Amino acid sequence: MAEADGVPYRTSRSLRLIVLLTMAAGFLDAYTFLGRGGVFATAQTGNVVLLGVQAAQAQWGEALRHVPPIIAFVVGVWVAETIRLPQVARALHKPVRAALVLEILVLIVVGLLPSGVSDDLVAVMISFVASVQITSFGMIGRWTFNTTVTTTNLRNAAQAVYGAVVRHERDAAAQARRLWPAIASFAVGALLGGLVTVHLGDRAVWVATGLLLIGLALFLSDDRRRGTS
Template sequence: MLERDVLTGVSMAFVGGFVDAAGFIALAGLFTSHVTGNFVLIGEQLATGAGGVVAKLLALPVFVLAVGGARLVALATERRGIAPMRPLLLLEALLLLAFLLSGMALSPLRLPDSVAAIFVGMFAVAAMGVQNAIGRLAIAHLVATTVMTVNVAQATIDTLDIWLGAAPDHGRPSRARLWRMAPAIGSFALGALTGAFGFVLYAFACVAIPILVLLVLFALLGAGLERKKPG
């Protein structure tokens, strides 16, 4: 169980960092995962007259619809006695594939608020909406895999408490949290670096990397491992 949790957390965090960084470059500063961060950019762009406001305004409702769709998929699979993790992984991979193919077909995306750029970008936003839903519906016991701010803050507090001897129960809960958080934080950072350099070097073709990560995780988890226990 522990090994599976670490594998899942590290894999999903890598995908989250990769897609957010690659999408940010590809879509003229659109956050595909940390969608509330787009509000800051909307304010900046309205104040400076820069483009890209329409895409950022649309990101939130698309994100919400994707989360809602993921919830419906989860409910449907649970009624059949199957845990939702693997079906949702497959859904996310398909949305990223649509992001890759549409991006390659419609490039170059010169204007951030063009129909082509919005069409391509919303596939990435929807994919990250599904991943955020996975974090709440299938792996809620793990740390967040799409936004690292809270994880970094908690890891800092736990590290300081352990160092100062202020952690309760001889620091065991703090060390356990750090064990869960540190790999995800590092993997997210690696994913962001890989996504940024990957897009600069290979454009939308680099999105094949997070798709492959999701499919490998899908295969490794296996139908037997993820089947819901009766009762």
């Protein structure tokens, strides 16, 4: 099976799955910013900057708060890489899907935490989820894409539009058709996350969990339609 532009179809690299994952990441950023201490937990640039700035101001307590999410992010990368080791992948049978299930399980734990649990703990757990996702899902078709950080995606999408319009590159046009909807889904997720968090508070995380569950359902649906993904 191939997509419209001739790219071999894989559920893990499909636009519809990446849109769901990116929307969930935008949702989680809004959730942690509005409902969990004003932090962006899915990307670590802010944590590294604040660590440096607050250390420079000798605010050691505040600076050290940013260390656990960074460590959790690194651990998440290691876990995702371990899942992809040949011997582990064989045991799991479907390693990419296993990574998505791991994300879902961690978010379920977040959703079950009682009200009043430390926002710092939640930030650590969501940082872990984000790093597993970044490491496990990094492509749309044959093009790279980051489901939790938009800067590089915007650059690539802008370059694709330039290549399509100015250089008349067919491949660039195909890339642009993939990247821009996925980028927009991050903003949609953030908007949805903002609205839902205001009304549901801590329990808003269940919506992000639901988005990932829909993503898991896509794998199962594609299995029924065409065998394995």
